[in-house]
Amino acid sequence: MVKLTDNEFLEFVKIMHGNYGIDLSKKRILIEGRLSNLVERKGMNSFSQYLESIKKNDKEEITLLINKLTTNYTYFYREENHFKFLKEVFLPYEEKNNKMKVLNIWSAGCSSGEEPYTLAMVMDDYFKFNSSWKIQILASDISENVLSKAREGIYAEESLSKLPESYKKKYFEKTPDGRYQVVPEIKRNITFKVFNLMDTIREKNKYDVIFCRNVMIYFNAETKMNIVNKFYEAVKPQGYLMIGHAETIQRNQSKFMYISPAIYRKE
Structure with missing residues (x-):
């Protein structure tokens, strides 16, 4: 097994945080465990050699690295309070007040697709997609690997x-x-599309709801707040941001109004 030196570890942390906002400063064992076999298969005898290939900005190599280092654990109807809020509060309000009958929703960090598919089911169950409502759901992730699974849309029964x-x-x-x-x-x-949350959000239309749940746990505080503030600009007035229940937003650093645990609104 190829061992990760102190300098190599610091280099990985720098690359992943600088380019993707992912904080791996406490994940040395994870990096070594998930990449050691990959480095060996490539015929390399050190992580430094592998880092040199990453620095050449090989898109295929970088995609593989991201797929290896990001954990993607999810299932349908995860943290169901968010979906209950949609059905009991958000959708009844929109049904009464949204004259255009258009909803624009973003699942940011959608992983293998369970979240956006759950959203689509909730919307269909409430409005029926064959009605006059137009529901648009964008599902993005930094990993092409999990997006491929999401597009396929096939899942084990336990999910x-x-x-x-x-x-x-x-x-x-x-x-x-x-x-x-x-x-x-x-x-x-x-x-479905690949998107790095560190990049500029160039939305054609602002979002009614943004789901970004259990994604920002990988970011340090500064990166997290930068992303939250970008979400604020991308969401419509009276629109919502849903985050994971294990996550928090510093209220004195964000313009979002706290509504209930893991639910925030733009005034």
Whole structure:
């Protein structure tokens, strides 16, 4: 097993934070454990050699690095209080006041797709996509690897364990190998794309709701607040930001108004 030296570790931390905002300063064991075999397979005898290949800005190599170092654990209907809030507060308000009947939603850091698909199901269950409402869901992640899985939309049964049974029956088809595939009617309302949250947000239309849950745990405080403030500019007045329940936003550093745990609104 190739060992990670102190200088190599610091170099990895610098590259991942400087380019992607990901804080790996306390993840030395993770870096060594996930990349050691990769370095060996490439015929290299040190992490320094691998770092040199990364510095050449090889897109394929960088994509592989990100896929290896970012943890993507999620499931359908995760942190269900957010979806309850949508159904009981947000959507009834929009139904009454949104004359254009258009909703623009962003799942930022969507991982393998469970979150945006859950959002699409909640919207369909409330409005019905064959109605006069236009629901637009953008699902982005820094990892092309997980986005490929998201676009495929096929999941193991345990990933659906928290979903209402009615959703499971209505929005999935059983595959021959016992997995579950999202139906086309739900998939076509979501656009998946690679996006680095460190980049400038160039939204054509501002968002009614932004979901960025359990993503900012990888960022240090300064990077996190920069991203939150970018979200503030990207969301509509009276729009919402949903974060993970294990995350917090410093209220004296953000213009967002605290509504309830992990739910914030732009006034």
